[in-house]
Every structure is written in C-alpha cells, then in structure tokens.
Amino acid sequence: xxxxxxxxxxxxxxxxxxxxxxxxxxxxxxxxxxxxxxxxxxxxxxxxxxxxxxxxxxxxxxxxxxxxxxxxxxxxxxxxxxxxxxxxxxxxxxxxxxxxxxxxxxxxxxxxxxxxxxxxxxxxxxxxxxxxxxxxxxxxxxxxxxxxxxxxxxxxxxxxxxxxxxxxxxxxxxxxxxxxxxxxxxxxxxxxxxxxxxxxxxxxxxxxxxxxxxxxxxxxxxxxxxxxxxxxxxxxxxxxxxxxxxxxxxxxxxxxxxxxxxxxxxxxxxxxxxxxxxxxxxxxxxxxxxxxxxxxxxxxxxxxxxxxxxxxxxxxxxxxxxxxxxxxxxxxxxxxxxxxxxxxxxxxxxxxxxxxxxxxxxxxxxxxxxxxxxxxxxxxxxxxxxxxxxxxxxxxxxxxxxxxxxxxxxxxxxxxxxxxxxxxxxx
Amino acid sequence: xxxxxxxxxxxxxxxxxxxxxxxxxxxxxxxxxxxxxxxxxxxxxxxxxxxxxxxxxxxxxxxxxxxxxxxxxxxxxxxxxxxxxxxxxxxxxxxxxxxxxxxxxxxxxxxxxxxxxxxxxxxxxxxxxxxxxxxxxxxxxxxxxxxxxxxxxxxxxxxxxxxxxxxxxxxxxxxxxxxxxxxxxxxxxxxxxxxxxxxxxxxxxxxxxxxxxxxxxxxxxxxxxxxxxxxxxxxxxxxxxxxxxxxxxxxxxxxxxxxxxxxxxxxxxx
Amino acid sequence: xxxxxxxxxxxxxxxxxxxxxxxxxxxxxxxxxxxxxxxxxxxxxxxxxxxxxxxxxxxxxxxxxxxxxxxxxxxxxxxxxxxxxxxxxxxxxxxxxxxxxxxxxxxxxxxxxxxxxxxxxxxxxxxxxxxxxxxxxxxxxxxxxxxxxxxxxxxxxxxxxxxxxxxxxxxxxxxxxxxxxxxxxxxxxxxxxxxxxxxxxxxxxxxxxxxxxxxxxxxxxxxxxxxxxxxxxxxxxxxxxxxxxxxxxxxxxxxxxxxxxxxxxxxxxxxxxxxxxxxx
Numbered sequence: 008x009x010x011x012x013x014x015x016x017x018x019x020x021x022x023x024x025x026x027x028x029x030x031x032x033x034x035x036x037x038x039x040x041x042x043x044x045x046x047x048x049x050x051x052x053x054x055x056x057x058x059x060x061x062x063x064x065x066x067x068x069x070x071x072x073x074x075x076x077x078x079x080x081x082x083x084x085x086x087x088x089x090x091x092x093x094x095x096x097x098x099x100x101x102x103x104x105x106x107x108x109x110x111x112x113x114x115x116x117x118x119x120x121x122x123x124x125x126x127x128x129x130x131x132x133x134x135x136x137x138x139x140x141x142x143x144x145x146x147x148x149x150x151x152x153x154x155x156x157x158x159x160x161x162x163x164x165x166x167x168x169x170x171x172x173x174x175x176x177x178x179x180x181x182x183x184x185x186x187x188x189x190x191x192x193x194x195x196x197x198x199x200x201x202x203x204x205x206x207x208x209x210x211x212x213x214x215x216x217x218x219x220x221x222x223x224x225x226x227x228x229x230x231x232x233x234x235x236x237x238x239x240x241x242x243x244x245x246x247x248x249x250x251x252x253x254x255x256x257x258x259x260x261x262x263x264x265x266x267x268x269x270x271x272x273x274x275x276x277x278x279x280x281x282x283x284x285x286x287x288x289x290x291x292x293x294x295x296x297x298x299x300x301x302x303x304x305x306x307x308x309x310x311x312x313x314x315x316x317x318x319x320x321x322x323x324x325x326x327x328x329x330x331x332x333x334x335x336x337x338x339x340x341x342x343x344x345x346x347x348x349x350x351x352x353x354x355x356x357x358x359x360x361x362x363x364x365x366x367x368x369x370x371x372x373x374x375x376x377x378x379x380x381x382x383x384x385x386x387x388x389x390x391x392x393x394x395x396x397x398x399x400x401x402x403x404x405x406x407x408x409x410x411x412x413x414x415x416x417x418x419x420x421x422x423x424x425x426x427x428x429x430x431x432x433x434x
Numbered sequence: 435x436x437x438x439x440x441x442x443x444x445x446x447x448x449x450x451x452x453x454x455x456x457x458x459x460x461x462x463x464x465x466x467x468x469x470x471x472x473x474x475x476x477x478x479x480x481x482x483x484x485x486x487x488x489x490x491x492x493x494x495x496x497x498x499x500x501x502x503x504x505x506x507x508x509x510x511x512x513x514x515x516x517x518x519x520x521x522x523x524x525x526x527x528x529x530x531x532x533x534x535x536x537x538x539x540x541x542x543x544x545x546x547x548x549x550x551x552x553x554x555x556x557x558x559x560x561x562x563x564x565x566x567x568x569x570x571x572x573x574x575x576x577x578x579x580x581x582x583x584x585x586x587x588x589x590x591x592x593x594x595x596x597x598x599x600x601x602x603x604x605x606x607x608x609x610x611x612x613x614x615x616x617x618x619x620x621x622x623x624x625x626x627x628x629x630x631x632x633x634x635x636x637x638x639x640x641x642x643x644x645x646x647x648x649x650x651x652x653x654x655x656x657x658x659x660x661x662x663x664x665x666x667x668x669x670x671x672x673x674x675x676x677x678x679x680x681x682x683x684x685x686x687x688x689x690x691x692x693x694x695x696x697x698x699x700x701x702x703x704x
Numbered sequence: 705x706x707x708x709x710x711x712x713x714x715x716x717x718x719x720x721x722x723x724x725x726x727x728x729x730x731x732x733x734x735x736x737x738x739x740x741x742x743x744x745x746x747x748x749x750x751x752x753x754x755x756x757x758x759x760x761x762x763x764x765x766x767x768x769x770x771x772x773x774x775x776x777x778x779x780x781x782x783x784x785x786x787x788x789x790x791x792x793x794x795x796x797x798x799x800x801x802x803x804x805x806x807x808x809x810x811x812x813x814x815x816x817x818x819x820x821x822x823x824x825x826x827x828x829x830x831x832x833x834x835x836x837x838x839x840x841x842x843x844x845x846x847x848x849x850x851x852x853x854x855x856x857x858x859x860x861x862x863x864x865x866x867x868x869x870x871x872x873x874x875x876x877x878x879x880x881x882x883x884x885x886x887x888x889x890x891x892x893x894x895x896x897x898x899x900x901x902x903x904x905x906x907x908x909x910x911x912x913x914x915x916x917x918x919x920x921x922x923x924x925x926x927x928x929x930x931x932x933x934x935x936x937x938x939x940x941x942x943x944x945x946x947x948x949x950x951x952x953x954x955x956x957x958x959x960x961x962x963x964x965x966x967x968x969x970x971x972x973x974x975x976x977x978x979x980x981x982x983x984x
Binding site: 440441444445447448451452454455456457458459460461462464465474475476477518519520522523524525526527528529530531533534537538539540541542543544545546547548549550551552554555556558559575576578579582584586587588590591592593594595596611625626628629632633636639640642643655656659660663667671672674675678679682683686689690693 | 708709710711712713715716717719720722723724725726727728730731783786787789790791794798799801802803804805806807808809810811812813814815816817818819821822823824825826828830831832833835863866868871872873875876878879880895906909910913916917920921923924926927941944945948953956957960963964967968971980981983984
Binding site: 055064078083089094271296 | 471472473474475476479492493494495496497550554557558560561566567646647650651652653657658660661662663664665666667
C-alpha cells in the first residue's frame with residue numbers, strides 16, 4: 008500500500024507534469040572528500056518557509072556560529088506547500104508545518120533524517136516522538152505531529168506509527184492557539200469556545216480562513232455549544248463536516264463574522280483596528296497587538312487549545328558536504344540559542360533543556376513556567392513587551408501544551424471538506 | 435475640442451477620479467508617519483519618522499532592498515520585452531496570416547488561465563528540463579504571458595483606424611518597410627508604445643501569482659512583502675509605499691522640468 | 705515580404721507557446737486525474753468535472769463572480785469613457801496627456817499587497833473615510849458596509865482596473881479624425897449628439913478591448929475577493945485557490961478549464977459585436 012502510494016504519486020506527476028524523475032534522480036549521493044573547515048564557508052543552504060520562523064536573526068547567528076550561509080526565503084503558507092511539492096530544485100531545507108507534511112512527504116521530495124546524527128534527539132519534547140507530553144497524557148485529536156514524524160526507513164515515504172530512527176521533520180516551533188479577545192471591547196469574562204458565536208459579538212468575530220483549520224475552530228465552538236460530539240475533530244466524517252458547515256452558514260447568515268484571516272498580519276490588523284473583538288489567534292499575534300498599546304488577551308478556554316507545529320525537512324537533492332552542513336545546522340537549531348530566541352517570541356522550542364540554558368531565569372519563569380516576571384520582559388531588540396509582575400496568558404508550558412484538544416490536520420475527507428467550505432463561502 | 439461647461443465638468447470628474455485612485459495612497463502616507471509604537475491601522479500612536487529610518491535597516495523577516503532591486507530589474511526587462519514583442523505582433527496582425535486566429539485566442543486565453551496554475555506549470559517545466567528556475571528566466575517568461583496580452587490588445591486600440599495613406603505615401607516615395615516603420619509609423623504610435631511599456635512595468639512589478647513558483651530560491655518584492663506578512667509587520671511597509679510614491683512623483687516633475695528646459699527656445703519665423 | 709507577418713508574430717507565439725501552452729496542456733491532463741486526501745492518482749476520470757458542473761455551489765459561485773464582473777464593467781465604462789474624453793479632447797498637448805497618465809499610474813507603484821492592507825485603515829470602522837463622514841456630521845455611527853462586503857469588493861476592483869478601461873478607450877479616441885466632429889458640429893449637432901453619434905461609435909473598439917480586460921481580470925481574480933470580502937464572498941478564483949492550497953490540483957484544474965471555456969465564450973460573444981481586429 009505504501010509502495011503503491013509513492014508510485015501513485017510519482018507516476019501521477021510524471022505522467023501529468025513530468026516532475027518526479029528530476030527530483031528523485033538527482034538524489035544520488037555524490038560525496039567527495041573535502042577539507043571540511045575550508046569548504047564549509049563557501050556553502051549556502053537555501054531554506055524557505057513562512058516568516059514565522061524564517062528570521063534574519065537566525066541566519067545571522069548561523070553564519071557566526073557555523074560559518075556557512077543560510078539563505079532564507081519567506082513565503083505565505085499556501086506558497087510554501089506548493090513550492091515544497093513542485094519546486095524541489097529550489098531549496099535545500101523546507102520549513103513546513105506538520106499537518107501539511109502529511110501531503111508533502113509522500114510526494115517524495117524530502118529525505119528522512121537519521122536520528123543517530125541528531126545530538127539532542129533524546130531531548131526533543133515527546134509530543135513529537137510518542138505524542139504524549141507526559142507518559143500519562145492523552146494524545147490529542149487531529150494530525151498529531153508524531154503520526155507524521157517518522158517514516159519506515161531511509162528511502163521510505165510511508166509514515167510509521169512508532170519512532171523508527173528516520174525522522175521526516177525536526178520540530179522547530181509549535182504552539183497552542185485559542186481565542187484572542189479585546190477585553191476592553193468584549194466586556195465580560197470569556198471562558199468557552201462557544202463565546203465566539205455569542206450574538207453580543209455580532210459582526211465582530213473571526214476565525215481562520217484556511218478550510219481545514221477554520222473548520223476545526225468551528226468544531227471547537229460546536230462541541231462547546233453541546234451541539235455535537237465529534238469522534239475526531241481533526242478527521243471528521245462526512246456527516247460531521249456537513250453539520251459543521253451548516254452551523255457555519257447559520258452563523259454567517261446571522262452576521263456573526265466580520266472577516267476571516269489568513270496571515271499573521273491580518274489577524275493583528277483586524278484586532279488592532281477594532282474590526283474584530285474576538286477571534287482564534289496565535290500567542291505572538293496577541294503580543295503584537297498588545298505592543299501597540301491595545302489591550303488584548305490570549306484567552307485560555309475550558310475546552311482546550313488547537314495546536315500546530317512546524318519543522319525542518321531536508322530536500323531529497325541534498326548530499327555530500329551540503330548534507331553534512333544541513334545536519335550541523337539542525338544540531339545547532341536544537342542546541343539552545345534558536346530555541347531561546349523562539350521561546351522569547353511566545354512560541355515553543357523542541358528541546359527545552361538547551362533553550363533554558365540560553366534564557367535568564369526570569370525569562371524562563373515568565374515564558375515557560377507561568378511565573379510573574381521579576382523584571383521587564385523584552386524583545387530580542389530590547390523593546391519592553393511586558394512590565395515586571397506580568398504573568399503570561401494561559402500560564403506554563405505544561406498547562407498550555409497539556410490542554411491541547413486537537414492538532415491542525417489534513418482530514419481523510421478533505422476533498423469533501425473543501426467542497427463544503429466553498430458552499431459556506433457562497434452561502 | 436470640448437469647451438466651456440463640458441470641459442469643466444470633465445476636468446472635475448478627472449480630479450475626483452485621481453483623488454479616488456490616491457485614497458489608499460493617502461492612508462499609506464499618513465500611517466507611514468505612525469509613532470514608534472504604532473501599527474498598520476488607526477489609531478495613530480503619536481507621529482514619527484521612525485519607520486523611514488527602519489526601512490533602510492534589516493527587517494525581522496526578508497530583505498526589502500534586494501527584493502526591490504530584483505523586482506525593478508525584472509520589471510524593466512518585462513517592460514522592454516512587452517513593448518517590442520507587442521508592437522511586432524500588432525504590426526503582424528495588421529495583415530492576414532495563417533494561424534492569426536489561433537494566436538489571438540491563445541493571447542486572450544493567457545489573460546484567463548489562473549496565474550497560480552501558469553506558475554505551477556512553468557515551474558514544473560523548468561524542473562523537468564533540469565534548469566534552475568529563477569526570477570530572470572522562468573519568472574520572466576511567466577510574467578510575459580501576463581503582460582503581452584495587455585500589450586497586444588492596447589496596440590490594437592492604437593492601430594485602430596490607423597490611416598494607411600501615410601504609409602502608402604512614404605512607400606511611393608521609395609521608403610523601405612523599415613524606413614516606413616521608423617519614420618512614419620513609430621512617431622505616430624509612440625505615445626501608445628510608451629503606454630504599454632508602463633503597463634508592462636507596473637504589471638510585472640506587482641505580479642504575485644505567476645512569480646510565486648517560478649522565482650526559484652529568491653523572492654521578488656511582492657513575494658517578499660507577502661512573506662513578511664506571515665510575521666509581525668510594521669509601518670515600514672507603508673514607509674516603503676510613501677517613498678515609492680514620492681520618488682515617482684518627483685521623477686514626473688523632473689521629467690516635466692527637463693522637457694521644458696529642452697524645448698526649442700527659438701520661435702519659428704512668422 | 706510574405707514571411708513578414710510570421711516573423712513579426714513569432715516572438716509572441718514563442719513566448720506563449722513555451723510559457724502558456726505547456727501549463728495549459730498540463731492543466732488539461734491533470735484535470736482528469738483522480739485524487740484523495742494525500743496524493744494524485746493518474747487516471748482518466750470525469751468526477752472532477754462532474755463535481756464542478758453538477759454542483760449547485762459552482763453555479764452559485766459563478767453567478768456571484770458574474771455579478772461582480774457586470775457591476776465592475778458598468779462602473780469602469782461609466783468612469784473610463786468620461787476620463788478618456790477629458791484626456792483626449794480637453795487636454796491638447798501630448799506631453800500633458802502623458803503626465804496625467806503617469807500621475808494616475810503612481811498609486812500602482814506601491815505594491816498591491818501594501819495597498820490591500822491599507823483598505824482596512826481607509827474603509828474600516830475606525831478608518832479615514834468613516835472618520836471623515838462622521839466628522840462632517842453625515843453619519844452618527846461608522847458604516848460597516850464599507851469593508852468586507854460586496855461594496856468593498858466592487859470598489860477595490862474599480863480602483864484596480866479602471867485604468868484598464870481608460871487606456872484603450874483613450875487610444876481609440878485620439879485616433880478619431882477631428883474633422884468628423886467639426887463636420888457634425890457644423891451640421892448643427894449639440895455636444896450630446898456629437899458624443900452619441902460620432903465619438904462613442906468610433907470608440908467602440910477601445911471599449912471592447914477595455915471590456916476584454918475587465919471581464920478576464922474580474923472573472924479570474926484570486927485575491928481581491930478574499931481580502932475585500934473578508935473571506936465570506938464567493939468567486940471562482942477563491943474556489944480554485946482553496947483547492948490549490950490543499951494540493952487538490954485535479955479539482956483546481958477542472959475548475960480552471962471550465963472557467964477558461966466560459967470566459968472565452970464570453971469574449972467571443974463580445975468580439976462578434978465589436979470586431980477589434982477589423983480596422984487595424
């Protein structure tokens with residue numbers, strides 16, 4: 008079946024668009040002996056992904072620490088998936104999200120990574136290996152990262168149920184999303200996802216404009232209303248999809264939604280301009296609204312969070328010294344500086360232990376342990392984000408990532424889902 | 435030709451139209467003076483020129499300067515190619531030739547086929563041929579499929595009811611086809627050609643979909659800006675808009691002054 | 705001399721052949737592929753076309769897109785003709801005409817992405833326009849309908865595309881022989897009669913070319929409807945982009961083929977009324 012799948016995809020593209028041959032053919036290892044230290048400076052690794060993690064600061068630090076050049080290209084999320092699948096010649100490292108990895112990795116454009124070459128592999132947060140934050144945790148619904156985190160072997164594109172030693176993506180950042188609110192305009196405590204469709208916020212609510220994710224926001228609301236109990240919100244049945252879109256159409260006709268957002272920036276602008284007072288949101292986007300002097304809360308809810316994760320994948324075309332450099336880069340990524348940098352933006356890093364070493368006790372306490380800040384919390388460029396005494400919304404890492412209800416996902420019925428979503432848009 | 439009240443009414447309408455075109459620009463210019471703590475929307479949080487300074491520093495994501503340079507060069511290439519290819523093709527269409535209908539249909543189809551799919555197809559083609567897609571090859575070609583139809587159709591408007599008597603007169607006087615074109619046709623169509631060159635430039639400069647999967651490992655300006663909006667964006671984007679607008683307007687004023695200065699001073703004898 | 709038109713048309717043919725025909729062929733092939741949630745399946749199935757053509761959703765979406773197209777067309781003709789009239793007949797010097805055109809182009813040299821962001825602070829509840837209306841005492845509360853509505857979609861389209869009508873109409877108008885107008889005036893025709901009987905009929909090819917631009921631009925739009933409609937207004941482009949975003953290429957390709965066929969038919973009908981290639 009797995010074999011059939013890969014072949015299916017390959018032949019598909021070959022027959023239709025004639026792509027896969029080029030991608031797979033150039034993957035042969037050509038490794039030639041080199042004097043490492045001299046040659047590595049001439050290497051440029053080309054990475055692309057969304058602007059969330061393709062930060063210039065990371066590339067600068069890589070140049071400084073490792074000596075080679077990391078050329079970063081930031082794109083929007085749609086362009087990232089298209090490029091990953093159809094333009095394998097244009098990148099060495101793909102920075103993609105786990106849910107879309109479910110579609111990208113089977114296309115055969117990435118090569119699995121040998122965990123033996125990854126120094127801090129054992130320290131990676133177990134969400135990405137076993138799916139459980141602690142041995143007692145429940146595995147959340149949806150495309151949980153560990154379900155697409157491993158393949159069966161070095162040449163395989165079939166996802167493995169257990170850790171195999173061949174990783175598809177090295178987790179870089181992840182987070183748990185919830186509702187963001189404007190406490191000054193909402194005027195009452197918000198505790199549940201169902202508050203999103205409270206008629207009091209008519210014309211002032213928003214959700215994500217990516218069908219497979221927006222529908223999960225809606226599912227969190229539906230379940231919170233007690234209208235339905237999903238088997239798996241991240242993999243709905245046709246019936247569940249129908250009911251959820253019917254609910255969305257009902258809310259749309261009632262004028263509940265102002266506008267849907269797709270990019271980070273849109274969510275910030277909608278909130279900061281007062282167009283929207285309650286919407287599903289990312290933690291750093293809430294921070295961005297707040298940094299403009301506008302009250303905004305990242306509101307923990309009883310039903311839990313909708314989580315997502317991203318990671319780095321290696322292009323199938325990488326080999327020889329470039330491949331070595333890529334492993335160096337990945338090891339560097341997990342060694343702490345990058346993790347600390349991302350944690351300070353409100354995201355979470357894959358190896359907590361090393362990140363902690365790169366953060367002050369106060370920073371660690373504020374960002375990761377839910378403790379009140381002892382002194383002002385600053386951005387990397389020195390702007391004050393939070394005053395001393397502030398506590399992070401949602402509290403500690405374990406509280407947030409321990410309350411994940413569902414991961415962003417690709418559903419089995421996603422063909423049907425897109426049809427229903429288009430029905431909702433036209434309604 | 436039109437005088438009196440009609441002239442004033444039309445002039446007023448034109449002024450309103452220009453105001454309408456500059457509506458978003460006005461917002462952009464205002465908000466580019468946003469205070470250092472402010473964002474991309476109202477309310478203003480003070481006023482400052484901080485974002486103009488920040489425009490020339492490194493951003494958190496992306497590299498505006500390099501992407502801008504790349505886009506300008508690409509737009510200039512597309513502009514030149516659009517002008518030359520469209521004019522040539524439009525001259526061809528003035529006579530009957532086999533395949534004219536098919537070529538015309540293909541040109542119109544080029545306006546309709548979704549840009550993302552053109553991008554995908556051209557990107558895959560380069561992959562298949564083993565060429566590295568880049569802004570100056572595959573993206574250049576993909577953008578031409580967008581600008582050429584505009585160029586050709588506008589040239590159709592330019593050549594509409596073009597008086598062939600002038601050309602015939604020149605030919606009768608022994609001018610070669612090249613000479614007829616250079617000395618007779620070109621001066622008459624020149625404003626139209628400048629027009630399609632401008633169209634080609636701004637269509638290329640602004641094109642997103644057709645560049646998305648054809649620009650290879652680097653970004654043009656629209657791609658870079660969209661990439662930046664996946665993280666915290668700042669009024670730096672507006673500052674960029676304000677600077678572009680100011681520089682373009684200054685260039686127009688400069689061109690006007692230059693024209694005035696170069697105008698022949700000597701009046702022809704009565 | 706016989707070969708001249710072929711040589712002159714060759715560059716256009718080559719560019720479109722390489723960069724358009726190949727993608728179009730790929731679109732046709734992929735449109736009959738099957739697919740599921742993770743992969744494409746090479747096959748010859750008609751389900752994608754059945755999904756497109758037999759679904760009420762598609763028809764409603766096309767209807768909505770046609771509605772935008774019709775509205776934008778009426779408005780751009782209504783704006784484009786007087787603007788072209790002004791530029792062609794009220795502005796005498798060619799240099800001044802060029803300068804006025806340049807002035808109109810300048811706003812478009814700010815990237816569209818940035819302009820699109822700026823509509824929120826321009827038309828939003830706390831935006832410039834609502835502020836001005838309230839300041840003038842015309843309204844008591846901000847108008848919601850200015851943004852994320854059909855109004856906003858059409859407004860943005862007109863803003864983006866009005867010049868695409870102005871330019872071809874202007875180009876045909878400057879070609880009108882002034883002696884014709886003088887003759888009409890001498891024969892006692894008033895300004896309206898001159899406009900109706902002389903200028904407009906002779907500007908038809910320009911209006912037709914502008915219409916081709918407006919129809920193709922609006923029918924094929926991908927981003928304006930999403931951004932200005934707040935993701936809650938339907939268009940064919942948005943439908944296709946939702947499919948592409950989830951790598952559902954066969955569905956997107958089938959949709960694109962249908963869109964191409966429909967719009968080509970619309971253009972063919974238009975060109976039957978006004979043959980823009982006749983009087984070159």
